Amino acid sequence: MVETVVHVVLFSGNSFWDALLFNLSPHELFMRIITLISCGMLYLLVTKNKIIKDKESQIKNILNNVIPVCITNRDYRIVMANDSYWSIWGKTGSRSLKCYEHRPGENCHTDKCLLRQIMSGAREYVCESKKEYNNETHDYILTAKPFYDSKNRVAGIIESFQDITARKKLENEKEQLIGQLQDSLAKVKLLSGFLPICASCKKIRDDQGYWKQIEGYIKEHSEAEFSHGICPECARKLYPDYMDTVQ
Secondary structure, X not given: OHHHHHHHHHOOOOOHHHXXXXXXXXXXXXXXXHHHHHHHHHHHHHHHHXXXXXXXXXXXXXXXXXXXXXXXXXXXXXXXXXXXXXXXXXOOOOOOOEHHHHOOOOOOOOOOOHHHHHHOOOOOEEEEEEEEEOOEEEEEEEEEEEEEOOOOOEEEEEEEEEEOHHHHHHHHHHHHHHHHHHHHHHHOOXXXXXXXXXXXXXXXXXXXXXXXXXXXXXXXXXXXXXXXXXXXXXXXXXXHHHHHHHO
8 A cells, every 4th residue: 555655656556546446457446345345354353452441440449449349160260350350368379269269158068169159059148257367357248149151041140248347346336235134134133013011120021921121022022231320319219328428
């Protein structure tokens, strides 16, 4: 094409298109058509690659701004994960990294395995997990959903990890507080209803019909403790000389 432009401008009086596609030998015409087709295909390929890279960049930016996400194929191999995931579980250079090797847990190799549940037909499977990092135990809710290939077949699972450590701490504190309140209530003894009491000696009759001193009865039915003293009126009755001296 460059040769044609130079030829038209410098040596020919024909138009550009005449020089490019007409008055040519079959071989020259064939080569130029092939060149045009090749240039068009190259342009489409470059444009498609740019679109794909832009899409990949957008997806990566979206994934890296949400909770940890990991994609695992049918062979338990981690094929993709976002930066949030790698920052917690650590990134390695292995291309055949297995999920049960990278983050072993109590559900691995059991029927509760998220991948097994999804491959068995479940549309969603949720469980809890723990992870030790930064000198603290973190609690997570794992949610697994099917990962489909281009033919809409289940090729693995997409796992998301929601950190519920703060919520777990609040729940534990709440349970401890409720337990303390229940213990306190269990120790409290309440006096209620009518109490038969002697009008003279002030003894109280219990449920078995026995008359008991009022302090003994209250002590049995509550957490109250008694310390004995004497009121001024009784002191004057019992010890009049002493009270006159005190006054």
